[in-house]
Amino acid sequence: MSEPRVSIHGQWSSRWIFILAATGSAVGLGNIWKFPYITGENGGGAFVLVYLACIACIGIPIMMAEIMLGRRGRQNPINTMHTLAQESGASRHWRLLGWSGVVAGLLILSFYSVIAGWALSYIVKTASGTFEGADGDAVSAVFGDMLAGPGGLLFWHTVFILMTMAVVARGVKSGLEKAVQFLMPALFVILLVMVGYAATTGAFSQGLKFLFNPDFSKLTADGVLVAMGHAFFTLSLGMGAIMIYGSYLPHKASIASTTFYIAGADTLVALLAGMAIFPIIFANGLEPGAGPGLVFVTLPIAFGQMDGGLIIGTLFFVLLTFAAWSSSISLIEPAVTWLVENKGLSRAKTCVVFGAMTWLLGIGTVLSFNHWADYKLFDKTFFDLLDYLTTNIMLPLGGLFIALFAGWVLSRADSREELQMDDGLGYRVWLFLVKFVAPLAVIVVFVKAIGLI
Ligand code: PHE
Numbered sequence: 001m002s003e004p005r006v007s008i009h010g011q012w013s014s015r016w017i018f019i020l021a022a023t024g025s026a027v028g029l030g031n032i033w034k035f036p037y038i039t040g041e042n043g044g045g046a047f048v049l050v051y052l053a054c055i056a057c058i059g060i061p062i063m064m065a066e067i068m069l070g071r072r073g074r075q076n077p078i079n080t081m082h083t084l085a086q087e088s089g090a091s092r093h094w095r096l097l098g099w100s101g102v103v104a105g106l107l108i109l110s111f112y113s114v115i116a117g118w119a120l121s122y123i124v125k126t127a128s129g130t131f132e133g134a135d136g137d138a139v140s141a142v143f144g145d146m147l148a149g150p151g152g153l154l155f156w157h158t159v160f161i162l163m164t165m166a167v168v169a170r171g172v173k174s175g176l177e178k179a180v181q182f183l184m185p186a187l188f189v190i191l192l193v194m195v196g197y198a199a200t201t202g203a204f205s206q207g208l209k210f211l212f213n214p215d216f217s218k219l220t221a222d223g224v225l226v227a228m229g230h231a232f233f234t235l236s237l238g239m240g241a242i243m244i245y246g247s248y249l250p251h252k253a254s255i256a257s258t259t260f261y262i263a264g265a266d267t268l269v270a271l272l273a274g275m276a277i278f279p280i281i282f283a284n285g286l287e288p289g290a291g292p293g294l295v296f297v298t299l300p301i302a303f304g305q306m307d308g309g310l311i312i313g314t315l316f317f318v319l320l321t322f323a324a325w326s327s328s329i330s331l332i333e334p335a336v337t338w339l340v341e342n343k344g345l346s347r348a349k350t351c352v353v354f355g356a357m358t359w360l361l362g363i364g365t366v367l368s369f370n371h372w373a374d375y376k377l378f379d380k381t382f383f384d385l386l387d388y389l390t391t392n393i394m395l396p397l398g399g400l401f402i403a404l405f406a407g408w409v410l411s412r413a414d415s416r417e418e419l420q421m422d423d424g425l426g427y428r429v430w431l432f433l434v435k436f437v438a439p440l441a442v443i444v445v446f447v448k449a450i451g452l453i
Contacts, residue, residue, distance in 0.1 A: 004074075005072075005073070005074035005075075006074060007247050008341065009171060009247075011248050012248050012250065014250070015249070015253035015254075017181070018249050018258065019261045019262055019265075020180040020181060020184045022236075022245050022258075022330075023266060024323075024326030024327065025326065025330035026234060026236050026242075026262060026263075026327075027187065027270075028324050029112065029116065029320070029327070030230070030234040030270075031270040032270075032295070032319070032320050033119075033295045034233075035273060035274065036294055036295070037289075037290065038227075038230060039051075039211070039288075040288035040294060042218070042227070043215060043223070044210040044211055044213070044215065044218065045211060045212050045213045045215060046216045046219040047218075047219055047223050047226075047227055048211055048214075048271075049214050050224050050228070051230060051231055052267065054227055054441070055231045055235070055267055057438070058232065058433075058437070058442065059231045059234075059237065060259055060260070060263050060433075061434045061438050062402055062403050062442075063235055063237055064255055065406035065407070065434050066238075066242045066243045066246060066402050067242055067246035067255050067258065068246070068406060068418045069246070069402065069405065070246025070247040070249070071246045073247060074247045075337070076102075076340075076341050077102065077240030077244060077338075078095050078102060078334075078338055078342075079098070079341060080098065080247065081097050082094070082095040082098070088411065088414070090405075094401075097398060097402065097405070098240060100239070100394055100398055101239035101240030101241075101243070102239075102240065102334050104390050105239050105240065105331040105333075105334050106335055107361070107386055108390045109164070109332055109358045110359075110362040110364070111386050111387060112324065112327070112331060113160045113164070114153060114156075114157045114160075114366055114383075116160045116325070116328065117159065118146065118296060119320040119321045120156045120317075121146060121156045122300070122317040122320075123317040123321065125142065126317055131301070131303050131304035131309070132310065133304055133305070134301065134304040136301055139300045142300070143293065143296050143297050148370050149370070150367055150369075150371060154366050157362045157365075157366055158359065160321075160324075161358060161359045162355070164325065165352075165355040167325075168332055168336055168351050180326055183325065186319075187319060187322055187323055188269075190316075190318065190319040193315065194272075194276035194315070194319075195272055195276045197280075198276045198279040198280055203280075204279045206278075206282045207275060207277075207279030208279075210278050210282070210288065211271070211274045211278055228441060228444070229391070232399055232442070233391055235266055237395065237398075238394070238395035238396060238400075239334070239398050240334040241330035241331060243402075245330060247337075255418070256421065256426065277294075277299065280299065280306075281298060281302070283302070284301060284305060284306075286302065299316065300313060303316070332351075332355075332358070336351060336354060339353065364382040365382060365383040367382070368382040368384070396442050403438040403439045403442065407431060407436075408435060412431070
């Protein structure tokens with residue numbers, strides 16, 4: 001067995017901390033903001049079932065592959081891919097996979113931060129009683145007014161970027177680790193409180209039925225593809241976030257069981273969010289298929305009408321912010337480690353550089369909701385374009401190549417050594433999924449995303 005490399009950024013102090021951090025990355029706006037509304041749009045149970053199947057057959061094998069490559073390389077994703085390709089006698093162009101991830105992370109963070117800023121601003125709005133007794137029109141007007149004012153959006157975007165950089169600048173040991181230790185348990189507790197509240201609304205069983213009772217007549221072919229794409233996005237796969245977190249994983253930790261915990265926790269949070277949100281929607285006669293505005297337009301109506309809505313609503317947006325925060329940290333970590341490792345800059349300086357870049361780029365997203373709303377390319381605003389480019393093109397492409405590298409380039413001996421698996425059924429199933437099933441599925445998502453089918 002070759003001598004394992006060591007990351008210059010240190011290691012997670014335990015496998016449990018890695019699980020918390022990677023779960024923090026996976027659980028974000030995708031679970032709490034996006035999963036409920038795409039589930040609502042695609043008819044509920046059948047969509048959820050397909051999403052769960054995609055997590056199992058695409059997400060889990062690719063996540064194992066990404067953690068495995070990260071731990072084997074022990075560097076930023078660019079250098080890791082370069083080194084691993086060299087060791088396998090493959091082209092050094094594999095490092096482009098790392099590059100695409102670094103760029104995708106920065107692009108995603110630039111708009112992710114603006115949306116997270118909405119959540120931040122809604123903490124203040126909800127806590128100050130803006131939604132008390134407000135009807136649908138009033139709540140929509142609050143959301144519309146917020147989008148119309150670039151100053152406010154920019155302010156909250158700035159706050160969120162600073163929050164992200166404050167954690168990343170401290171580094172893996174004292175920054176990320178402390179943050180996730182606090183964030184993740186808080187997240188679960190607040191979500192459970194929300195589900196507890198939902199159980200008292202009188203529409204709990206209706207909400208559960210919507211989520212878990214599959215009606216395949218409501219599921220379109222497009223819905224299947226949306227479910228597959230979301231499985232990918234929600235697990236933070238395809239851009240090196242999980243790879244860089246894997247590079248801090250202690251050598252002895254088992255990758256397979258670790259992956260099951262992370263994917264399980266991510267799925268649990270999405271389902272808990274659904275279990276909290278849908279009963280509130282039904283109890284208030286609201287529309288599950290309301291689209292991306294579901295959290296920001298529909299839920300405050302419920303918060304404004306129910307007993308204790310001020311507190312529950314405020315807690316909800318705190319939760320959303322926390323979830324987005326622990327994801328944003330991982331979006332920029334690949335870029336930061338690249339600059340630290342290759343240019344010898346300090347973490348703090350690196351954070352200033354990338355923080356400024358993503359902040360500036362985020363201004364484009366801020367303006368795309370107001371002054372630039374009519375400037376469109378391919379019928380898409382600046383924000384829509386960035387979202388499309390990253391989520392629909394860069395992440396699936398990244399995931400595809402991670403699966404191909406792990407399945408076809410890395411030798412079986414190497415992958416078995418890193419995964420610490422013998423040549424049994426578990427390993428063979430993983431290899432089959434990563435060699436054939438996951439790449440094919442990702443190609444379908446990708447081809448669909450660029451509109452060829
Ligand atoms: N998984 C995060 C979410 O669900 C988003 C994310 C994507 C984070 C890619 C890191 C990398 O919100």
